[in-house]
Amino acid sequence: MDGSSHTASGARGAAPVTIGLPRAKGLSWAASLLDAATGLSALERHYRRRPPTAEPAEFVRYALGAIGVGYRLSSGTLDDIPAEGPLLIVANHPYGAAEGLALADLLLKRRPDARLFANTLLCTLPELAPLVVPIDVFKSGVNGRSIRTAMRHLQSGGALIVFPAGEVSRIDWQARQIADPPWSPTVALLARRSGARVLPLFVEGRPRLRSLAAGTVNARLRTVMLARDLLAMRGRTLGLRIGATVEPRELERIPERAQIDYLRVLTYSLGTDRRDGEAAMPRALLPLAPRADAARLADEVAGLEAHRLLQAGEFELYLAPATRMPLLLDEIGRLREESFRLLQEGTGLSRDLDRFDPHYEHLFLWHPQRREIVGAYRFGFTDDIVPRHGVDGLYTRTLFRYDARLIARTGPAIELGRSFVAPAWQRSFQPLRLLWGGIAAVLARRPEVRYLFGPVSISPSYSVEARRLMAETLSVHHADGDLSGLIEPLHPLPQRRQPAEHRNVISALADPKLLSRVISRVERGPGLPVLLRHYLELNGRFAGFNVDESFGGTLDGLVFVSVAGIPPRTLEHFMSVSGAARKTPG
DSSP: OOGGGOOTTSSTTSOOOOOSOOOOTTOHHHHHHHHHHHTHHHHHHHHHTOOSOOOHHHHHHHHHHHHTOEEEEEEOOGGGSOSSSOEEEEEOOSSSHHHHHHHHHHHHHHOTTOEEEEEGGGGGSTTTTTTEEEEOTTSOSOOHHHHHHHHHHHHTTOEEEEOTTSSOOEEETTTTEEEOOOOOHHHHHHHHHHTOEEEEEEEOOOOOHHHHHHHHHOHHHHHHTHHHHHHTTTTOEEEEEEOOOBOHHHHHTSOHHHHHHHHHHHHHHTTSOTTTTSTTSOSOOOOOOOOOOHHHHHHHHHTTGGGEEEEETTEEEEEEEGGGOHHHHHHHHHHHHHHHHTTTOSOSSSSOOOTTGGGSEEEEEEETTTTEEEEEEEEEEHHHHHHHHOGGGSGGGGTEEOOHHHHHHHOSEEEEEEEEEOGGGTTOSHHHHHHHHHHHHHHHHOTTOOEEEEEEEEOTTSOHHHHHHHHHHHHHHSBOHHHHTTOEESSOOOOOOOOHHHHHHHHTOOSHHHHHHHHHHHHTSOOSOHHHHHHHHTTOEEEEEEEEGGGTTEEEEEEEEEGGGSOHHHHHHHHHHHHHSEEOOO
């Protein structure tokens, strides 16, 4: 028996299955024309040639081959799909049936128990009926029976593939982009009540212009055109990106009203090009300056005994004016540039030194045995600098527009910046810990200081999407409303229209740890920058964000830390670091 004579039941004599729209009496000729126009008749011809099998997995493979659609994993592997336990796979829906078949084929390789939330039309095919949890897309309201079926499947430990939009992507005129319509909150409800893990999966691509036009006219027209769109996919290979699993406890930390938006943002973040932040790095980099002579550096350090703040184990910490440490400052400039280049930042010069260094003081960590600088910070005391140089004597004035009113509002303050830990020491937490202990020691010596402030760098090594998400979230939850009115970035981030779901997610990310987790997902790697996390622990507030094109396109957040507002336990921790070390008298 060949494939063309195979019947729906797989037995001779059974009634053949017809793929098409419901036909009214007396209008069969019109239905036939409509079937041809929508591509259903062509699909029916493919169906008649199917192999003699009733297994969903084999039929799905045949269908993909018959229509000429393939797929590949652009990121992630099958091993990223949990092999057991309740699992909800959520994906965007750019094309239609093509990604439904592709995802079904992919998931069935790892999860034979996988089922697919899909159009009731697919249930007319007996081979797919065991695979599909049917949704009537022409029925208004929630498909209650289907939801209950899906819940039972998840609660029994099964896997379920869902396109939460319920229809293919369309033009979002408000956000000026092509994307899914709003995702159904019922999908988040399924995850909550079943205790299922959620696996975001991104399908690369966008609908054809004809599909977009159909969707603009009428959602029903877009739906009946799915067959024609499927046939038009011949020769295409879909790129699929598998994300990291969202555990139930992670979803529980998001308010229920924002959970579906959270899953949507995680899914679309998988489509972010990780390389899109690299273009701002200077193309022409001068060779780094040669390393300074260790003996000469040690001699200069020996003359700074009066400027030593503390000693901790094998390290010594100093705060000295630039005029007392010319050789050390040159080496600090070399190490700055070397360290910042690793983050795709930096000036591109042989040393990172500028016109502000001579009138700033420099906190640096020294290793006497190895005779090398381990890390450093730059300190600008406003009550020393502004009377002599005006507000233009402060580095942050090259990034943000402000005047003497800001300095009057803050009172005595320290502008911090240009911090680094030398590459050879970046695997150790001790250097940064001691540098922050040095800040605490300075505050103890200068009790009149009311604020710490300065630019916190968000490196171009982060994607554009991640940097935007950090800036937008920090501007909502960690903004300094009083001081931001006195400050204007010289090169602000370009404004963009935020979809509603994006705003909803930002509103749910008040906890920096949760924001860091989201950034880690977007980046498939690091979360929030270490220094940014430290400033947030000090209750730091942001007054604006500026793009510094002269520093590799770095995004700088201007943070203000009120010394009086530092949480007592955090302050005690940093004070204990400096207090545990042996201080230099005076």
